[in-house]
Amino acid sequence: MIASLGSGGAERVMLSLCTAWAARGDTVTLFTFDDGRQDFHAVPDGVTRVALDIAGVSSSPIGAIRANAARLRTLRRALRSVVLDVIVSFTDRTNVSTLLAARGLGVPVVISERIDPRRHDIGTAWSALRRLTYRGATALVVQTERVRSWAETHVSASRVHVIGNPLREVAAPPVTAGNRAATIAAVGRLVPQKGFDNLLRAFALVHRSHPAWRLVISGEGPLRASLEAQVRELGLDAVVSLPGRTSAVDEVLAGSAVFVLSSRYEGFPNVLLEAMACGCACVATDCDSGPSDLLEHDDVGLLVPVDDAVALAGAMTRVLDDPALRSRLGDSARVSTQRFAPARMLQAWDNVFVASRRRAA
Known part of the structure; x- marks a missing residue:
């Protein structure tokens, strides 16, 4: 689950993981909140992409409440339309929406912060929702040890995992x-x-x-x-x-x-x-x-x-x-x-999934 397939680092890492999971035979469905018309990255072979077209900006607080309620209904229907062993969500607002939509589905939800949340301001309302909803995450993945202490104020320490980004293969030939x-x-x-x-x-x-x-x-x-x-x-x-x-x-x-x-x-x-x-x-x-x-x-x-x-x-x-x-x-x-070899990072994510399924059982 991710907002879009734009040019950012979170999108690139999500696609790298999806590629690796699909390559080994996992069934991977990639949901994006946007309509898919502004993709910077291509969807990997073997990955089913579902563009939900639920992104948008509301012009008033009441409009925002109504729009977000409609988005959550659409997202929940989408999640219920496929067989899921685990849900992985990237980035703050997407994490909040995913946790709300997945409540009661009985599927482990692994969320990940992709920037330093101590410095990145998402607004008062979203920050409050994050603190409220993150308690329901099966696991919270952060990228560095320095962010671990922040994560442990939102979920129990046993549910916090630190995983760096996988190094993608560099396409350019080496130059001395x-x-x-x-x-x-x-x-x-x-x-x-x-x-x-x-x-x-x-x-x-x-x-x-x-x-x-x-x-x-x-x-x-x-x-x-x-x-x-x-x-x-x-x-x-x-x-x-x-x-x-x-x-x-x-x-x-x-x-x-x-x-x-x-x-x-x-x-x-x-x-x-x-x-x-x-x-x-x-x-x-x-x-x-x-x-x-x-x-x-x-x-x-x-x-x-x-x-x-x-x-x-x-x-x-x-x-x-x-x-x-x-x-x-x-x-x-x-x-x-x-x-940060891909195989090492993939194994780290697999360890999170094993722990999450055990916790959700």
């Missing part, structure tokens, strides 16, 4: 450090969470001593106009590009010497894991959750404080000035990603 372009890559939605405004301020400092290096920020979102204006104000038009959303992320990462994650908060940053797998020298902000679970500072990558443009510029300058360091970090990062 010496053959990579003098490019710093960043990837993500153009939203405040990703901290690209701070990245631009940091790159402006780096550019003074490294004019040959370019910054490419791939992604789309509501901050495009303000980020483009910031590029102009900083005089970086010739060395910064924002090409938009791309399906060729692997090629972008494999051809870039450095990857920077400038986020203010994360859950488990897929793109950082993918950059590591591509052998990029990685610099990341030390968010409350995510980067430090992937990078060991000075060994696998460099970590800097959140929203500190000077520190970020210093770390970027350090890797730009030292080709040997870039090579060492890239090699270490590539090896480190094997902790």
